[in-house]
Amino acid sequence: MRLTEPLTKRFAYGIALGVLSFQLLAQQTVVTAVTEAQKETATQLIQTALESDLGFSIVESLTTEIGPRLGGSEAEKRARDWGVKLGKSLDFDKVSIEEFTMPFWDRGHLHIELTSPYQQALYGTALGGAAPSKKNIDASVVYFRDIHALAEVKNGSLVGKIAFVDGDLLVKSQTGAGYSQANQRRRVGWQHAQRAGAKALVVRSVGSDSHRFPHSGMMSKNDDGWAKIPVIAISNPDADHLRRLHNLGKPLNISLHSESKWKGEVSSGNVILDLIGSEKPDEIVLIGGHLDSWDLGTGAVDDGAGVAITTAAAALIAKLPKRPKRTIRVVMFGAEEVGLLGAFAYAKQHKDNLSNHVVATESDFGAQTIWQLVSNVNPQATELMDEIAKVLSPLGIVRGGADIAGGGPDIIPLAQQGVPTIRLNQNGRDYFDLHHTPDDTLDKINPDELAQNVAAYAATIYMIADSDVDLKIPKTK
Amino acid sequence: MRLTEPLTKRFAYGIALGVLSFQLLAQQTVVTAVTEAQKETATQLIQTALESDLGFSIVESLTTEIGPRLGGSEAEKRARDWGVKLGKSLDFDKVSIEEFTMPFWDRGHLHIELTSPYQQALYGTALGGAAPSKKNIDASVVYFRDIHALAEVKNGSLVGKIAFVDGDLLVKSQTGAGYSQANQRRRVGWQHAQRAGAKALVVRSVGSDSHRFPHSGMMSKNDDGWAKIPVIAISNPDADHLRRLHNLGKPLNISLHSESKWKGEVSSGNVILDLIGSEKPDEIVLIGGHLDSWDLGTGAVDDGAGVAITTAAAALIAKLPKRPKRTIRVVMFGAEEVGLLGAFAYAKQHKDNLSNHVVATESDFGAQTIWQLVSNVNPQATELMDEIAKVLSPLGIVRGGADIAGGGPDIIPLAQQGVPTIRLNQNGRDYFDLHHTPDDTLDKINPDELAQNVAAYAATIYMIADSDVDLKIPKTK
Structure with a gap:
């Protein structure tokens, strides 16, 4: 094994000899949770993201061209078509819609x-x-x-x-x-x-x-x-x-x-954009936001921003010379506001391959800067998270305790099935000023703060997707 | 003439000898535009006003108990009754309503x-x-x-x-x-x-x-x-x-x-609260705000604040052991928003005694702190204004150029008739965030900032009302 070789499942699963070797190596040599080359690429992604307006242009397009998009509405359907078109234009390898049905409540x-x-x-x-x-x-x-x-x-x-x-x-x-x-x-x-x-x-x-x-x-x-x-x-x-x-x-x-009343069953759906992994295409790093919004505002902060941040982050990774080892999947969840309906539909539709989901996280707490990285992963993968946090530190991001990572609302059904979660916590100071009001409109988003989010997601997701570290939490007996 | 005697009309009107005497005196002696005793009283009024919640309680009462009060509406009528009741409870010497008719526009x-x-x-x-x-x-x-x-x-x-x-x-x-x-x-x-x-x-x-x-x-x-x-x-x-x-x-x-449409003639009115002067009851120092508001908000900042500031200031003066020499008149103008209708009605109803109006000013630019005193008065009275500004300086108020005092919207018809004007300019930084919107509600007023306004008005108006200086601008031929 080369000293610079990333951690492998052998260490992650805690085989005694492996752990011992790793611990010795960790004390004596460069930590190899993330290689220097990967760190360099991640840092380059950060720079590119900070100089890019891709994230802002996505949320501008969604809020302007689609407007409010209540779960189950005709507008949400237009948003899905928009998401598909966007994914194709940004060179994702696979773009699809996974439909589901839901009861429709009309204001x-x-x-x-x-x-x-x-x-x-x-x-x-x-x-x-x-x-x-x-x-x-x-x-x-x-x-x-x-x-x-x-x-x-x-x-x-x-x-x-x-x-x-x-x-x-x-x-x-x-x-x-x-x-x-x-x-x-x-x-x-x-x-x-x-x-x-x-x-x-x-x-x-x-x-x-x-x-x-x-x-x-x-x-x-x-x-x-x-x-x-x-x-x-x-x-x-x-x-x-x-x-x-x-x-x-x-x-x-x-x-x-x-x-206001319930109006019967309608269709909704999740939009899935995949960057297929170059070495382990079946291992999925899932990020996303929710495509629906409440109907009073235009859903800029909640959650056009999350859709934009995660899509832009993956799109910047897509421009690298080579796909990361694992698949990066952006999910634009449908019908979140009305009961996490897209999230439950996703968990149900993918119930047979959730063990392939390496980690899942959602951006759904506005558009202000990220200040903290938290994780709920295999303790053996904490090293990887710590290394990622170091790469993010120039963005003003600190490493937080491992006990508080929820992953985001739409990740709840996945976390319940044991999918590891991380979260890039945003500063939510102004979030509940705007939350679910008519005032949630594009003007509330600071493009520079949004770009900081894209930078953090791009670097983080790249390092996880190009890693061999297993993040899965061992089942307790 | 005692050296400490205030300036009189003789100087103000520029009788040659008098001006000469004054100029000599001004160079050699203590300026007597405001006596030390008057400054002491004014400073005490400032302290009392800063410790009082009277101003805030007035605007709280108006916005809560009356609510929105569109010019010519039934609500504006309730506001006039409220104003009369308030004036009586605050020991004004004379309280009255001067009615007028106006066309009513309904949103x-x-x-x-x-x-x-x-x-x-x-x-x-x-x-x-x-x-x-x-x-x-x-x-x-x-x-x-x-x-x-x-x-x-x-x-x-x-x-x-x-x-x-x-x-x-x-x-x-x-x-x-x-x-x-x-x-x-x-x-x-x-x-x-x-x-x-x-x-x-x-x-x-x-x-x-x-x-x-x-x-x-x-x-x-x-x-x-x-x-x-x-x-x-x-x-x-x-x-x-x-x-x-x-x-x-x-x-x-x-x-x-x-x-939205015009709905014919209705009644409105101005509410007049007088503190009768102890020596020159016919000379009127006029302050006020407008009682009407647009109907979307509750008219806290525009202009419940102005009504509250000027009424509270006069009410604090009313608690002094003795009335100032001149009459202090608080006018709660009706129907300002819909065309200064109360202001024109006042100027018309008082057209025969406008020469008795020593000075007029309105508070109608929100509820943030006052930063500047400006005046448009007899040049001979500038000294008085400068002295007042010195008394106000602990409130963070500076003296501004004499060329920009408008007096406020409802003062326009009076200024057109030659009534001298001053203005205690408020910081209007947030004013046009709220102006004429549904968001003009009580919560936007900082009680401490409002109290600073009351303090400045109380001190200023007291010093003018207790002065013998003539503020009237000599007519140009």
């Missing part, structure tokens, strides 16, 4: 206004999965300070009323901490309002901004299915307004009419 | 969407004075890069079309430079589109933000009156989107239906 038209103590428009939107109002609802409002207060409501106690569940602004943070917790009022608030007999539920949007935009998003269904009542998110300033009026003891009345 | 409902190259909602609003669409308009779009391009359009060349006039983001600046120029597309764009036969005009909003909010605002009428076609402002991100599609050569089609 429809909403009218909502405060009618007491006086008339004032409210800026709201139906939450995903909500039922329509059969006719106009005009009812007095019962105020709940937060989801905990609403959760304690007695069955039948809200008959004839509209419930309003307040909450607080999300704290802006790099990691998006606090979102999952705050999101409970969006996810399950309706279950409490409905069992208490409310005519409708109005929810303070889950967001860190103070702009007059509602934040959409999917609710969770319960054992009986989806909400039977309209559920409307209103903007943070509108929620502030209701809170102040409530605190003044003013009687609140809201009038609303919502047409 | 009505708007539906606007892009229909080619695909369906996408546009975020728009009718511009003030626009006509309704008799039925739904669905037409191809002719793109104009800016108002200059639109102004060159040939008569009859837009028959059957919708014109879209683009432009650029306003540059963010302390002074709001660029607004008047950019605003031409909002003001007179319709006149070109209409003479060319367009079915409707769509305008890029005049604003410095990149959020999905349209900026409303009044158009200018021409000799034939108001626009006969619908005129719709769309948000900057929407305008960006249309520009990109146009640049790609895509055919643009817009569908719109607007109900």
Whole structure:
């Protein structure tokens, strides 16, 4: 074995002698998780990516030429055709669409206004999965300070009323901490309002901004299915307004009419772009973003950026003189927002070859710079990850603990099946200002920050794809 | 004459001997434009104002308890009643409403969407004075890069079309430079589109933000009156989107239906709160803001802030042991947004005693801190202004040139009649982010910055009201 030879499965699987040899070598010689030549190529990819506007041009094209693209819509179909055309133009070796069927929820038209103590428009939107109002609802409002207060409501106690569940602004943070917790009022608030007999539920949007935009998003269904009542998110300033009026003891009345509803089965699909590996074409390094968006904005930050970053990164690798050893697969997932439907469809369609998936990761947390690389891989492959992080360090990226890599929403079904995951964590400070609002538009993306993402993905994915290191986590007995 | 006696009209009117005496005195002695005792009181007012939340509580009350208050609306009537109640509670000596009549323009409902190259909602609003669409308009779009391009359009060349006039983001600046120029597309764009036969005009909003909010605002009428076609402002991100599609050569089609229209004569009014002067009750120091707002937001920054700042400043002066010599009048002008209607009504109703108006100024440029004091007064009174600026300097306020004091929009009719003006210029950097949008809500006001405004107004107005200096500009022959 040459000293410069990359680690092989023998080491990765922990054969005693191999590990011993490796440990001795590691102490005495250059680490060979990534060769110098590979590092040089990766560094060159970083430079190329930073000087390229390919990533921005992709998200510009998607948001401009397709626009909003709700999962299951005609627009999402146009986006798939766009993705296929893009993949072919960027010299991917294989471009395909994997279709699936899904139930379609349509937002429809909403009218909502405060009618007491006086008339004032409210800026709201139906939450995903909500039922329509059969006719106009005009009812007095019962105020709940937060989801905990609403959760304690007695069955039948809200008959004839509209419930309003307040909450607080999300704290802006790099990691998006606090979102999952705050999101409970969006996810399950309706279950409490409905069992208490409310005519409708109005929810303070889950967001860190103070702009007059509602934040959409999917609710969770319960054992009986989806909400039977309209559920409307209103903007943070509108929620502030209701809170102040409530605190003044003013009687609140809201009038609303919502047409949101389920409309039956439709088609969606995942777009698959493959760069076939030169030595191990069956081993797949999976990256991607989701092609669908909520319909209020044009899905620039969520998740046109992720599609653009990962597609551009692979496209830059495609321009190298030689394909990396393993296959690089970009998946543009369909119907993520409405329940990770493309992700589950992918996992199902590929269930027989998931063991060939070397690693999977998604870019789906906006378009700000990446600050951290985390991984959830075979401990024997940690060395490779550490070496990659060193190559990324000129981009301001640090190595994070191995215990927190989720891979991204669309990677959940793969991770559940044991596919190793990594994540290039983006700074999410502004993400929940824009998340699921009409304001998620192209102007919010800084081209230089997007290019930093492309650079990090290109270098990382190249080094993994050209490596022989096995990332698979040994099954615990 | 005591050396410490303030300047009197004798000096101000430039009697030769008096001026000579003053010049000698000014070189040799303490300047007496403001006495030390007055400076002490003014400084104490500043401290009190900085520690008080009165200003914020007023704008909170107005925006929360009244909400949006379009000129001539029932809500504006409620706001006048609110103003009267507030004035009485704050111990003003005289509180009254001066009514006037005005034509009422109602925004009505708007539906606007892009229909080619695909369906996408546009975020728009009718511009003030626009006509309704008799039925739904669905037409191809002719793109104009800016108002200059639109102004060159040939008569009859837009028959059957919708014109879209683009432009650029306003540059963010302390002074709001660029607004008047950019605003031409909002003001007179319709006149070109209409003479060319367009079915409707769509305008890029005049604003410095990149959020999905349209900026409303009044158009200018021409000799034939108001626009006969619908005129719709769309948000900057929407305008960006249309520009990109146009640049790609895509055919643009817009569908719109607007109900905006004139609805006949209604009542509005100005609310007048007076602190009667202890020595010269007929001499009036006029401050104020406008009580009406556009109807999309709650008019916090435009101009609940101005109403709050000036009312709070006068109310703090009202708590002094003794009234200043001159009367301090707070005017909450009605119907400013729709054409300075309250301002012209005030000038008309008081036309016989405008010579008693010592000075007039309005706060109507948001709620950020004041950075400059400018004045347009009798040159002999410049000394007083300079002394006031010194008292304000701990608030970070500098003295500006005398050539640029306009006094504020509602002061225009008074200035035209020779009333001297001053202005405490606010930092307008964020003003045109929010101006006339749904996003003009209470959360945009920083209470500490508002208190700085109250402090500056209280000190300034106190020193002018307790002065004997004549500010009136000598008439040129």
